[in-house]
Amino acid sequence: NRWEDYIKKNTGLVVDAYFSGTKIKSILDNVEGAREKADRGELLFGTVDTWLVWKLTNGKVHVTDYTNASRTMLYNIKELKWDDKILEELNIPKSMLPEVRNCSEVYGDTNLGGKGGVRVPIAGMAGDQQAALFGQTCFEKREAKNTYGTGCILLMNTG
Structure with missing residues (x-):
């Protein structure tokens, strides 16, 4: 089928419930209020690395790296960006996806202990x-x- 061929060609993955893209679609379609929250920018998606950086920066940084983005079935590995055609087909708002950045750079600082707490640069993920x-x-x-x-x-x- 053309759609499955497009996904395989551009993401390197097969269409499967194992990957995040199909899970996000299911949540947006079946969990009451999820789509509305996503449309209002109140619901974000991320992989484990995204969640860790989000928590360590007290919700200031919403990022992932290329390796993690490439396993979502939403990321175009040839163009190195979220694939607009796939997002449109699955009806997933791009605004809920993390910024994709290099695996070795400073993403932000920790905010452990709140105001005046310990600040440590977060400088890598994989x-x-x-x-x-x-x-x-x-x-x-x-x-x-x-x-x-x-x-x-x-x-x-x-x-």
Whole structure:
């Protein structure tokens, strides 16, 4: 089908309930008041990294990185942006999505302890499997690792 081909070509993923895009659509379509809140800018989406940065900055920074965005089924991996056609088809407001940024930059500072509390720069994020590639010391081109858990995931350092 053309729609599934478009998603695979532009996101690298197959249409599946496993990915965030279909889950967001289901929430917006089936949870009372969710779509209205999203349309008013009162409901945001994010992956685990987004939530962590959001909480650490006391709700000041709504971001994700390319690795996490690429696993949502909403992110165009060729153009490096949220895919407007997919968002329109799934009826998901772009305004609820986090800003996509590099995995190694300063996103903001922690706000631990409130006013006058500890401020520490938040300067990096990565998805669990992508981070595990480096955690398992695959630093050189063509080194790979396989993780057995919820899924069976093979990743390779391509340089």
